[in-house]
Amino acid sequence: MSLSKKPYKGTRDFFPERKRELEYIFSVMKKTAEAFAYEPYDGPLLEEVDLYRAKSGEELINEQIYSFMDRGEREVAIRPEMTPTVARMVAQVHRETPKPIRWYAIPNLMRYERPQKGRLREHWQFNCDIFGAPEGKGEIEILQVAISLMKNLGATKEHFEILINDRRFVDAFFNEVLKTDQGTTYKLYKVIDKSKKVPVDAIEEMLTKAGVSDEQKKLFNEYLALNNFDKLTSFCSKYKIKKSCEGFLNFINDCKNSGIEEYLSFDTAIVRGLDYYTGIVFEIFDKNPENRRAICGGGAFANLLQIFKEAPLPGIGFGLGDVTLTDFLNTHKLMPDLKNPKIDLLVTFQDDSGESQSVLLAQKLREKGLKVELHFGNIRPKKVFNLTDKKGHSNVTFMGEQEVADNSVQIKNLDKKETKTFKINDIDKIVEFLGGIS
Numbered sequence: 216m217s218l219s220k221k222p223y224k225g226t227r228d229f230f231p232e233r234k235r236e237l238e239y240i241f242s243v244m245k246k247t248a249e250a251f252a253y254e255p256y257d258g259p260l261l262e263e264v265d266l267y268r269a270k271s272g273e274e275l276i277n278e279q280i281y282s283f284m285d286r287g288e289r290e291v292a293i294r295p296e297m298t299p300t301v302a303r304m305v306a307q308v309h310r311e312t313p314k315p316i317r318w319y320a321i322p323n324l325m326r327y328e329r330p331q332k333g334r335l336r337e338h339w340q341f342n343c344d345i346f347g348a349p350e351g352k353g354e355i356e357i358l359q360v361a362i363s364l365m366k367n368l369g370a371t372k373e374h375f376e377i378l379i380n381d382r383r384f385v386d387a388f389f390n391e392v393l394k395t396d397q398g399t400t401y402k403l404y405k406v407i408d409k410s411k412k413v414p415v416d417a418i419e420e421m422l423t424k425a426g427v428s429d430e431q432k433k434l435f436n437e438y439l440a441l442n443n444f445d446k447l448t449s450f451c452s453k454y455k456i457k458k459s460c461e462g463f464l465n466f467i468n469d470c471k472n473s474g475i476e477e478y479l480s481f482d483t484a485i486v487r488g489l490d491y492y493t494g495i496v497f498e499i500f501d502k503n504p505e506n507r508r509a510i511c512g513g514g515a516f517a518n519l520l521q522i523f524k525e526a527p528l529p530g531i532g533f534g535l536g537d538v539t540l541t542d543f544l545n546t547h548k549l550m551p552d553l554k555n556p557k558i559d560l561l562v563t564f565q566d567d568s569g570e571s572q573s574v575l576l577a578q579k580l581r582e583k584g585l586k587v588e589l590h591f592g593n594i595r596p597k598k599v600f601n602l603t604d605k606k607g608h609s610n611v612t613f614m615g616e617q618e619v620a621d622n623s624v625q626i627k628n629l630d631k632k633e634t635k636t637f638k639i640n641d642i643d644k645i646v647e648f649l650g651g652i653s
């Protein structure tokens with residue numbers, strides 16, 4: 216049997232060109248998080264399965280997790296998400312760490328999914344989380360971080376929107392308006408989650424299966440039809456649930472002065488599949504109808520630290536995946552051209568006597584911070600241009616018998632199509648000609 220050259224189903228090999236795109240995305244993520252003073256952290260690839268059992272939800276545990284018994288009979292999983300890990304880490308240090316705690320990471324995660332557009336088995340996910348922020352303030356900041364990232368990638372509100380809802384509102388609707396028991400509430404959460412993905416009669420059928428009355432169905436449809444913040448406010452007044460929804464209503468009000476309101480759309484279908492959310496929940500959506508999917512998901516979680524028997528510490532954050540982000544950037548032609556590796560200089564020599572001088576020159580220029588590739592062995596100029604055409608070097612040196620005798624080097628700037636000869640020791644002038652440090 217011959218071995219397949221393809222990577223494992225749903226994972227990717229990153230050849231240099233693709234890897235440059237990934238590195239570009241990571242660099243914008245890091246720059247954005249650090250501009251808000253979020254600090255990088257990291258955790259292990261494997262966690263005990265119980266960590267996810269505690270709060271991540273049935274779908275993740277039953278269908279998506281990669282788990283196995285280790286040699287010490289511990290049931291472990293490859294991390295399918297980062298939030299339980301960050302909560303576990305914060306639980307170790309939060310007592311002695313000044314609040315709020317602002318952390319970010321870009322882990323690779325694995326979920327056993329059916330690979331399709333926007334969904335793979337391995338993806339990299341930018342996670343930003345804030346713990347212990349004053350009520351309502353962390354929510355706004357975390358949305359500002361997400362919006363800044365999108366803007367730093369060149370996106371505008373024409374390209375994306377943030378769909379938002381609040382678990383406190385959804386819970387109040389179930390407990391105080393529909394008055395459903397816990398089991399029915401759980402089923403109806405799933406119906407809401409599917410409500411935009413299936414036809415109306417399928418929703419009707421799911422509601423009947425969940426055992427809700429005609430009156431409850433009417434209320435449920437009234438809930439689903441709410442499509443802006445004004446209607447939400449009237450609904451809360453009409454059904455006297457304003458008290459339970461105070462946090463969400465105040466948050467909406469605060470958004471008006473924070474520059475994020477223009478990106479937000481209230482959407483009752485957003486409830487999020489993970490069990491730990493207790494406050495606002497949101498997803499960033501691509502506005503392009505051909506790529507209408509979530510690029511990012513997040514929300515507030517008040518009780519995650521309690522699974523470690525710690526005092527409650529409110530957290531809020533988001534995860535934004537590289538697969539969906541890359542699709543988004545390509546859809547809107549926002550991915551920069553990273554086809555060539557942007558090497559400042561290719562050093563070549565046309566006579567063996569030029570080798571040692573060329574090696575030295577290459578090293579001196581690297582020490583000045585330039586990216587320099589050395590060609591091994593002497594090479595004819597025509598062949599040099601075949602190489603520079605393929606890799607897109609910005610400059611190239613030539614050193615033949617004459618240059619060696621003169622202690623000089625000829626350099627061609629391939630962008631400006633300009634050639635100049637320099638004394639080999641005139642490093643500063645050479646650096647200047649090469650256009651400085653990239």
Ligand code: HAM
Nearest residue numbers: 296298334335338510511512513532533534536538539
């Ligand atoms: P999530 O909604 O499961 O949330 O994932 C967040 C984002 O990760 C998705 O919007 C998508 O961009 C990406 N993603 C998730 N699964 C896949 C997949 N199979 N293939 C490609 N991309 C994927 C969470 O994971 C939460 N832990 C986020 C969070 C952080 N909440 C608070 N802090």
